[in-house]
Amino acid sequence: MRKVMNIFSIIGIGFILNPFIRMTMGESPKQNFAALWRDLGIPLLAILGFLAAWSAGASQVETSLGKIPGPVAVWEQFEALVDDHKATREKAAAFYDRQDARNQRFIDEGFPERVKERAFTGKPTYFDQIWTSLRTVFFGFLIATIVAVPIGIFCGLSKSVNAAMNPLIQVFKPVSPLAWLPIVTMVVSAVYLTPSEAFPKAFLISAITVTLCSLWPTLINTAHGVSSIDKDLMNVSQVLQLRAFDKITKLVIPSSLPLIFTGLRLSLGVGWMVLIAAEMLAQNPGLGKFVWDEFQNGSSTSLARIMVAVLTIGVIGFLLDRVMYTLQAMFTFSDKR
Amino acid sequence: MTVQTSAKFCAALVGAVSIIATTASAEWLDVEKDELTLGFIKLTDMAPLAVAYELGYFEDEGLYVTLEPQANWKVLLDRVIDGELDGAHMLAGQPLGATIGFGTQADIITAFSMDLNGNGITVSNEVWEQMKPGIPKMADGRPVHPIGAEYLKPVVDSYRDQGKPFKMGMVFPVSTHNYELRYWLAAGGINPGYYGKTDITGQFQADALLSVTPPPQMPATLEAGTIYGYCVGEPWNQQAVFKGIGVPVITDYEIWKDNPEKVFGVSREWAEENPNTHLALVKALIRAAIWLDENDNANREEAVEILARSEYVGADAEVIANSMTGTFEYEKGDKRDIPDFNVFFRYNATYPYYSDAIWYLTQMRRWGQIAESKPDSWYMDTAKKVYRPDVYLEAARMLVDEGKADEADFPWDTDGFKPPQKEFIDDITFNGRKPNEYLAQFPIGLKEGEIVSDDGRVVSE
Numbered sequence: 001m002r003k004v005m006n007i008f009s010i011i012g013i014g015f016i017l018n019p020f021i022r023m024t025m026g027e028s029p030k031q032n033f034a035a036l037w038r039d040l041g042i043p044l045l046a047i048l049g050f051l052a053a054w055s056a057g058a059s060q061v062e063t064s065l066g067k068i069p070g071p072v073a074v075w076e077q078f079e080a081l082v083d084d085h086k087a088t089r090e091k092a093a094a095f096y097d098r099q100d101a102r103n104q105r106f107i108d109e110g111f112p113e114r115v116k117e118r119a120f121t122g123k124p125t126y127f128d129q130i131w132t133s134l135r136t137v138f139f140g141f142l143i144a145t146i147v148a149v150p151i152g153i154f155c156g157l158s159k160s161v162n163a164a165m166n167p168l169i170q171v172f173k174p175v176s177p178l179a180w181l182p183i184v185t186m187v188v189s190a191v192y193l194t195p196s197e198a199f200p201k202a203f204l205i206s207a208i209t210v211t212l213c214s215l216w217p218t219l220i221n222t223a224h225g226v227s228s229i230d231k232d233l234m235n236v237s238q239v240l241q242l243r244a245f246d247k248i249t250k251l252v253i254p255s256s257l258p259l260i261f262t263g264l265r266l267s268l269g270v271g272w273m274v275l276i277a278a279e280m281l282a283q284n285p286g287l288g289k290f291v292w293d294e295f296q297n298g299s300s301t302s303l304a305r306i307m308v309a310v311l312t313i314g315v316i317g318f319l320l321d322r323v324m325y326t327l328q329a330m331f332t333f334s335d336k337r
Numbered sequence: 338m339t340v341q342t343s344a345k346f347c348a349a350l351v352g353a354v355s356i357i358a359t360t361a362s363a364e365w366l367d368v369e370k371d372e373l374t375l376g377f378i379k380l381t382d383m384a385p386l387a388v389a390y391e392l393g394y395f396e397d398e399g400l401y402v403t404l405e406p407q408a409n410w411k412v413l414l415d416r417v418i419d420g421e422l423d424g425a426h427m428l429a430g431q432p433l434g435a436t437i438g439f440g441t442q443a444d445i446i447t448a449f450s451m452d453l454n455g456n457g458i459t460v461s462n463e464v465w466e467q468m469k470p471g472i473p474k475m476a477d478g479r480p481v482h483p484i485g486a487e488y489l490k491p492v493v494d495s496y497r498d499q500g501k502p503f504k505m506g507m508v509f510p511v512s513t514h515n516y517e518l519r520y521w522l523a524a525g526g527i528n529p530g531y532y533g534k535t536d537i538t539g540q541f542q543a544d545a546l547l548s549v550t551p552p553p554q555m556p557a558t559l560e561a562g563t564i565y566g567y568c569v570g571e572p573w574n575q576q577a578v579f580k581g582i583g584v585p586v587i588t589d590y591e592i593w594k595d596n597p598e599k600v601f602g603v604s605r606e607w608a609e610e611n612p613n614t615h616l617a618l619v620k621a622l623i624r625a626a627i628w629l630d631e632n633d634n635a636n637r638e639e640a641v642e643i644l645a646r647s648e649y650v651g652a653d654a655e656v657i658a659n660s661m662t663g664t665f666e667y668e669k670g671d672k673r674d675i676p677d678f679n680v681f682f683r684y685n686a687t688y689p690y691y692s693d694a695i696w697y698l699t700q701m702r703r704w705g706q707i708a709e710s711k712p713d714s715w716y717m718d719t720a721k722k723v724y725r726p727d728v729y730l731e732a733a734r735m736l737v738d739e740g741k742a743d744e745a746d747f748p749w750d751t752d753g754f755k756p757p758q759k760e761f762i763d764d765i766t767f768n769g770r771k772p773n774e775y776l777a778q779f780p781i782g783l784k785e786g787e788i789v790s791d792d793g794r795v796v797s798e
Contacts, residue, residue: 084647098393098396118371118372118401121372121390121401121402121403122648123648189419201421283407283408292408293406293647293651294651295553296379296406296553296554296651297379297553297647297650297651297652298553298556298651298652299647299651299652299653299656300653302651
């Protein structure tokens with residue numbers, strides 16, 4: 001039972017389920033209800049309070065696009081976006097039917113070489129945009145990790161490498177994604193001449209911008225983690241005359257994992273924030289583009305739709321953090337476990 | 338000359354024959370590229386693109402088109418030049434400006450004119466309150482239209498006396514809106530400023546300072562007080578009325594009746610590599626334009642519904658409907674009939690006339706975007722380089738042969754020049770064959786032999 005509760009804790013639903021499990025195991029109900037109230041009841045109340053304040057406050061502000069939408073209007077637009085998604089899927093199905101009919105006709109008339117399968121040409125729906133953003137952020141984050149962890153390890157191991165890297169890290173770390181974006185755009189356009197289907201130019205530009213901004217937390221935390229490994233452990237490795245590779249894989253990485261993961265968590269959070277801004281500015285597909293397009297539309301439903309996007313961005317950011325936390329808990333032997 | 342043209346004719350004939358040969362068995366053109374991305378700006382005059390997509394006209398030609406909204410005109414042009422977009426909804430001045438090297442230099446051509454009219458000039462409520470007392474009224478108390486810029490002049494003067502520059506917005510340096518706004522202001526005695534080598538913002542000697550704002554941001558910029566008025570396409574004038582932040586004072590229909598507005602532009606290189614694709618695109622667009630104007634605008638309601646979708650213009654349907662269905666609302670409640678506010682096909686709206694191109698070139702010259710004066714023949718040659726009625730007529734011929742268009746609807750025998758046009762707000766006649774003579778008639782503007790000096794004065798060359 002303890003094990004089950006541990007798993008629940010790790011994946012982040014322990015605070016709801018564990019008190020019940022404890023009660024079935026005969027622990028005092030009073031204590032567990034108190035925990036439940038603290039971990040579930042109070043947050044829920046706070047959310048309700050926020051919704052009420054939003055609802056009341058929103059109707060007070062008159063913008064040129066009408067009143068600021070309240071929770072109900074936002075929920076309606078969320079449903080509208082779902083309907084829109086379904087309608088677009090139907091259109092896509094009709095598109096593929098027409099294409100099949102055309103291809104069939106080519107075959108019937110003796111031009112089999114003209115048969116061609118194409119992807120649907122309609123607009124991406126809201127959920128397509130979310131998917132695009134997620135793919136982009138993970139790709140950028142992956143590159144950042146591949147670059148930052150090794151450099152971080154070297155910085156942590158060697159004082160000279162650290163001294164060499166430190167000024168660069170300090171200077172580039174605070175640079176805003178919006179400043180990187182024009183440079184990345186020009187460089188990618190110049191270097192990446194024949195875009196492939198899987199990696200369109202816009203995708204790469206957004207992803208690399210994410211990389212440039214989400215590199216630093218991982219790098220710094222890895223370096224810090226490595227440099228603060230117990231001196232005794234390092235001495236042991238010298239006594240055992242471990243090869244450098246073994247030392248890094250068997251000793252350095254395992255013992256600095258908690259801090260590496262702290263860095264990765266921060267990096268992913270930064271990457272997600274950066275991505276939305278990059279998409280908005282560069283008009284690259286994704287949630288940021290959705291927000292910008294709606295802003296440009298300026299219709300009476302635009303503000304509510306933008307708020308749907310804001311909440312989606314928040315919830316996804318939270319979930320990403322949760323995923324990283326779970327991974328961290330699974331891979332490390334920290335005090336939390 | 339004759340040898341050259343007959344050679345061209347032969348080439349065209351050979352081309353036509355080969356097209357017929359390859360498509361005899363299937364009714365589609367043998368397109369070189371069947372997956373296309375076309376760019377547009379969120380304006381109602383992108384309608385032919387949306388209609389051609391939604392009604393399946395692109396697919397009828399074997400084209401699989403993705404329509405992509407662009408952030409602003411500069412981004413759109415750059416993406417056509419670097420090949421990310423196969424073609425785009427463009428300002429009529431863009432292919433011309435790009436070809437003569439004002440701004441980004443690139444060879445862009447057009448074989449399809451997208452619409453006539455469709456713009457308006459809006460001023461903020463504050464400016465309107467100051468203009469209104471001077472404007473003559475009709476019996477029912479509503480102002481008499483068209484309203485000339487002479488009624489704005491006292492306001493501009495009073496701003497200047499207070500030391501405040503009078504700022505207005507337009508959408509792009511080579512946009513129709515820039516030239517229309519300048520035309521209107523100058524006709525009312527307000528100097529909109531000259532472009533020069535040392536001032537590429539076009540504000541030398543300016544009484545009113547014009548600057549660039551992307552169309553969808555116009556109302557917000559006006560509301561923020563950064564500009565006092567603007568010239569833009571629909572729905573952004575009607576949007577100001579709906580939001581109650583400004584009042585349209587004049588439409589471009591009243592500045593120059595049936596003026597050419599947007600074009601469909603592609604790069605010359607693209608057109609040379611994909612001649613059949615280009616033809617197929619123009620065919621689909623002509624059909625869309627026909628549909629938009631058919632039976633006295635009978636399909637406009639449906640077009641409004643399409644345009645109001647978030648992937649196209651996305652503004653509220655009632656805002657778009659205001660202008661698309663033949664009316665225009667000036668002040669709130671003052672709705673007037675302008676049946677030709679948006680023309681997509683009537684009056685040969687889609688034919689790329691050389692004289693239209695030359696009008697834009699004369700305005701570029703008038704305000705100093707073309708720094709030195711040019712002979713009449715230069716205007717002619719440039720127009721012929723950019724405007725491609727040959728492609729248009731070839732596409733139209735195919736549609737007529739397929740029974741999808743009416744022979745009588747196309748100007749088969751025109752030499753590309755409309756007869757001299759008189760219906761301008763300042764009653765100056767435009768004859769496309771004599772651009773320099775035309776320029777000589779304007780009280781404000783560069784004339785033959787004049788240039789703008791480095792310190793912003795108009796001097797002889």
